[in-house]
Amino acid sequence: MSDHTSEESRPEKSPERSAPAGPDGPAGPAARPQDPPPEPPGAVPEPPRIPAYAHQGGQQRPPNPGQPRRTQAPAPARSLLRAAEPAAMRTATLWSVLATAVLSASLLGDGLGPNLLIIAVPAALGAFFAARAAGRRLRPWTAFWAVGGLALLSVPALRDAGWPTFLAVVSAVAMGSLALHGSRSWLGVFLGSIGLFGSIAGGLGWGGRGVRERTAASRGRLGVAFRATAVAVVLLIVFGTLFASADAAFADVLGNLVPDVSVSSAPWRLFLFVLGLIGALAAAYTAAAPVRWDGVTVGPGKSRGRLEWALPLIVLDLLFAVFMAIQLTVLLGGYDKVMAETDLSYSQYARQGFWQLLWATLLTLLVIALALRWAPRGRGSDRTLVRGVLGVLCLLTLVVVASALRRMDLYVDAYGLTRLRLSVAAMELWLGVVLVLIMAAGVFGARLLPRAVAASGAVAVLAFGLISPDGLIAEQNVQRYRQHHSIDIDYLRGLSADAVPALDTLPEPLRSCALRDIERLLRDTDEPWYATSWGEVRARDILRKRALGDPAGACGSVRTGGEGGERGGDGDDQYDPYDPY
Template sequence: MSDQPSEASRRPDASTSSGLSKSPGANEAPEAGAASENTGPAPVTGSAQPVQAEPANPEPAIPEPAIPEPAHPVPGQRQQANPWQQGVRPPRAQSRLHPAPSTPVPVGTLWSVLATALLSAILLGDGLGPNLLIVAVPAALAAFFAALYAGRRPRPWTLTWAVGGLALLAVPALRDAGWPTFLAVVSALALGSLALHGSRSWLGIFLGSLGLVGAAVPGLRWGWRGLRSQAEASRARWGTVVRTTAVAVVLLVVFGTLFAGADAAFADLLGNLIPDVSIGDGPWRVFLFVLGLVGALAAAYTAAAPARWDEVTVRPGPARGRVEWALPLIVLNLLFAAFIALQLAVLFGGYDKVLEETDLSYAEYARQGFWQLLWATLLTLLVIALALRWAPRGRTRDRTLVRGVLGALCVLTLVVVASALRRMDLYVDAYGLTRLRISVAAMELWLGVVLVLIIAAGVFGARLLPRAVAVSAAVGVLAFGLVSPDGLIAEQNVQRYENDKSIDIDYLKTLSADAVPALDKLPEPLRSCALARIERNLDDSSDEPWYATSWGVMRARDILAERSALERANECDRSGRYGTGSERDGVDGEFYDPYDPY
């Protein structure tokens, strides 16, 4: 008889050794025979000593100490990810701020991106006009489809930014002047980026307006992966689309050519509608195609996975004591109050009061005072931002002190803004309106709006202040483009001439076609001298297609078609001067302002 234990007692359970079985759960019954093995002795054959039976209620076994994991993984054994283990890194901050899209590119986005690229190559090569708005529509649809497929839904502020960006693109369609068009296009891109990101903090608003730049390369990779997956999934469908498109193009070309040869009016209509694309413009058109493709993909990529700029927080500085924080600002408020008190009489007293209170001339006083007050306004906004960073906080008295001191500073700065605008009014009255003067006056006016918003934030809360400032800037740019600054400049100078003041024809003839309706009111030969150069420029660009022609240009061509300015332009060349009121003098024989050559 053998003294070895039985096979059942020395052989481990098969399920345990294989590692495939699980311990029975709460709803699982133990396996058959498990209870009998624990309640009675196991039969032993040939055993020298009988095996004692285990007690019915055995004591719980002491858990064995955990065995550390081997340094090298065992082949075939599943390893659990350990973020603290060497070689496994936690998610980087960049991946948290710039998450990759969790969804592939939808088909609607791919078609919209293709339409944007084609329209960019066909329409944008001839100039700017309504074509910008036409190209922006499929780009916006590409972003909309991508956001919808990723589970994002439009919110009120998203719609506000999107509608504002599209409205700004109406400025190139209406105005011929290049400088308000440039401001409108840049602002439209910034608002479109904000619509895709949905930021609401100061840093989020600033970085969110520039967010499309960093999404160009990731957007291309994302679009290429989506295009490959769509092509592999529907090869037969793509063949049908290509064949159908080819047949439609052939039919349009054949019958369109026949109809154009049969009717001259129909040929002119087709010539105006179809873009004139030559082989020489090939590289330029290819660049515009790539630009539209990259821009639309970047917008769609951002819509599917926007950067989380609001998670980047700027901690406020250490709170200062009340006296340490408030004393410099109170001194600044007293300085502002003293300046305003001494200048009120001069500001609203008129020309005679200026000569009595200062040693400067009328124009020098207006010119120098405006620029200094403009800088004072900008520096005041910087002082307010820095003061809020180190402001005392935590108690009700601290918040009351901050609101009182900064509120008084904002109110006094508003008076400084009014003073600067009044000086600009004196300046324009002396010399006339120019592009530089109307631009800085508009900027000073917007700074006044920002101060009003800061005061409102101190009363009602600052939660909406960053977005309110961005909205005010966009509205200002839109209003600046819609009022036609070149038209205002021409109208103000014509009105000055009607009031027996001088007029600078040399400057007015450099304006855009937006100034033609106002300059058309001048008497001859001043009218022809001012409009001859503009008419020549319009004749040189007469072959521009409809989608690259603004409404201001079409209106100017209609006016000059009725009465051309080129018929009497030779009178200006023979006389060597542009009419009786062209000399560049100001008030009291002063010469033209050398600080503003524009």
Template sequence: MPAYAQRTQQSPAVWGHTVQQTPSVLVRFRPTEPGVIPAATLWSVLATALLSALLLGDGIGPNLLVVAVPAALAAYFAARATGRRLRPWTAVWAVGGLALLIVPALRDAGWPAFLAVVSAVALGSLALHGSRSWLGMFLGSVGLLTSVAGSLGWGAHGVRDRMAGSRGRWGVVFRSTAVAIVLVVVFGALFASADAAFADVLGSLIPDVSLGEGPWRLFLGAIGLVGALAAAYTAAAPVLWDKVTVRPGAARGRLEWALPLIVLNLLFAVFLAIQLTVLLGGYDKVMAGSGLSDQYAQYARQGFWQLLWATLLTLLVIALALRWAPRGGARDRTLVRSVLGTLCLLTLVVVASALRRMDLYVYAYGLTRLRISVAAVELWLGVVLVLIMAAGVFGAKMLPRAVAASAAVGVLAFGLVSPDGLIAEQNVQRYRDGHSIDIQYLRGLSADAVPALDTLPEPLRSCALDEIQRTLRNSDTPWYATSWGEARARDILGDWDPGARVRNCQGRGSGGEGSERGGDGGDSYDPYDPY
């Protein structure tokens, strides 16, 4: 048994506190202890902590990807030391997590960036745990939290043991590092004072850390250290969440199980037949430019949310139906596949109808953050239904992983398409087609919308870009926390000053009576969705 594992059972005292490496409730799910922490892992954890403290205090952008690299290396070195091999799905989750961190590096909008970062952490946790069941995938995505307490003791023991066994070498390392820092500081200061260009380059590369930011920087460094240690600890001794099982439900008889679902299928079929006829006719009238535009847009808006909930509830019904499905033989399997397959197919039509309703609504009122978000969710639910139908034909072994992968791909695609930029492009195009434009709403978008808003005629252009330009001017974000979207907006706007052109922006672009198709009460006013 490794020395560390022996110490874990004895619950030793570290820094005056008793350390319990593995919570007792997780012992049966974490069959092995991680052993001695490798030196490469310690250095990677230290690098993660330093980079977190230096780079993350000014916001997120490319710096988040930079910080993630040593954290991933810490986990890799820890897993290699225990003999764990890289498996295909581990590589998929790891690469997917790093790819998601590209979103905050590219997009200035905070909402898709936040969604991407949360998804990246979940994928990284899955890569470390290697789960495959439904419950295992869910618990594995948040499983890093269970490794925090144990990883602190693990890291503390590793540092103490290595320092006790090689005091002479650590002294050499510390002295060499101190001398190198002194030389860099002295000669760097001399060169900076001798050449202004070198000083500018040096100033842009080195983070500007003031004394007042000390507590905040220490907190970020601690977060980076704990996160990297938890990742390494999990990689060395993952919790086998797939061992957490749920008993299958009692199988029901064919009639008891199938009758409610067949009735539900009939209800779906009747509803779709009626409402598709109405929607198809309504869409033609909207496209024809008749006076019924608002009527059909409101009709579409009122039904979209109900159809979204219908899709979600259908997925719940499918999950419960599979839990209590008859399992007597081949005939039962055929019955389950035919009934649930029909329900999935009809629900796909519901998804298509909901997306058509949103298309009607966007045509009448324009695209917003709320509308593009719920449409993306509905589209993903349609993908999940297709995966369920495929699992009914090819087997459900890969279904949990496939659903998780589709969610990750959806979040990545959502960030890469630049939602704020897409919203601005769609609204600008509507304006060119003769509709009014909601300038007050567009002013609240991020810098990702600048390329599209820059094409508006004056004074609408100045009204739309004034708030964004003011934000850019007041921001002194360093290069490592600046997204590509913000950098592109700065290149487009430069030193532009809207000046007096923004004095009369209050009533512009929100209706049909003012100049430049501005005023109040026009077709961009939405009484149901103020967002």
């Protein structure tokens, strides 16, 4: 490709000076256009003609198709997946990262609550500014992952229980990482959900370069900003102390708003500052130069013949059909007939097969994945065969899911709801949703299936946290007590503050026995507003309005044995109803 700017600056050649005429004319063999004409004595030599692109910041010269290409060393695999190194960090991104680090050190040291949402806002803004500087556009799936991650962080702000909070925070990090990477394939969605951790080293280097560039260009302004900030902090400390000592109400409000930073907590606060800094830098660096994990591909498996592929799956379908027929017989004939024929108690039959059915569901998903990898692909009718066989398998597996959930329902009705029982039932229900998505992909196409499965998992975790698992457990056990006069107070008193509204409806002395430990924990902890969940605030308000009785003497009369009474259970069942399962 010619450069028009350089061509205009060249002197025009006249036809007479192009080449001397030979015996065959200007184009004859005697003409030698490759040799320059002789220069007259004393003439100034013409400077070499340098194209314009050689002067433009050292840019590389366009390749000449007439010359052989030079072989270059192969680039590392990670450099092929990650886009080019981003430009220098902009001021908006830098301030967002610093705000995230300061808020992490100030708010995270007292617990989890609304502070996670507060810290996530500047971190998200830093990633947004970095992505906009890199020219990235906001796409619908990116917005979905980002909004989903922020919604998951609302669970710690609403619920006091630690186990749904842990699931929500982990899922929020995964959703944020997916929003920054934007993956589509199965492997891309999996690696994209954890790919944020791979940007830690690159983000630190990128942030260091951005700070050096700004300090070198604006040393005077940084000094002014530092002095102004120092004076403002001193004024706030002096006058804030005076006003706090002058008015107790102002001191109480100020104590709730301002984090309690002491010398003993300085190492912990420093760790949280570094943690927030690293996380915000990694997010901004990923937004500016994401890794295209979709480039990591796994080749399709070897296609199998129809008989070799379909025969094992058809046999499995028949096995599932027999199981479904037996389950329908049980539903029509009643559980009493089955228990009479098998010599099993009500609770034994309920708990006997749940775990087996859960594993059957998981293994079926693995079988479907392997079957799709080795499915026949030779003829057009192979696709119909694959859809038919796997569609029937998914449909029959949904019956297995329904049977497992029914057995768990029977067991919960007999012995009450616990955290583990609720968790595995929710997992079984989500596996059923995944099976429905696989069946839909067989009809409408599998292009959106990886992202749909990830989105369903995020929605399931969000719903699990919002329904208040501890509150649901307490409510179900209180309802069982009203019907069967059977309750496990020892287990319920170990729940979180989310269970207080339901436990508060129990009659005395059960109410005081169930709330004793929760009330003591709330009384001994005085967390600031940003580390206090709504469930904890509601529990404090309930316990403040209605004080507990004398639990020390009252709880001694409550039975906690394993055979009936306040604990529940069948008299002929030697199995402990409140073991880990």
